[in-house]
Amino acid sequence: MPEVTIYNLHSKTIHCKSKTEKLLDILLSETDWMHACGMKGRCTTCTAVILEGHDNLSELSEAELRFIKLGRLGENQRLSCQCKVSGDVVIKTPELYKLPHLEYSE
């Protein structure tokens, strides 16, 4: 099964249960990750910076395309509540959405 590694959270690695899980569900199974709109694709607080494994994520959703057009979702960024993971990925938390109670390694 795929693995998700969070580079700037001490390279914490989470093992997926299937190849159809949303990235945010995988993250929340073992850590905390911001998701202000409740996974509805209406904010960008669940953004993950993709360092490796772009091809192992599902196609961009309508919400992601909308935020890209608005300039609020950058290259190499995905909304973790919108994309499904089919293979290994390495991600990091954007500076803007780091949570104060977690200790990041970078």
Ligand code: FES
């Ligand atoms: S939680 Fe708001 S877009 Fe993902």
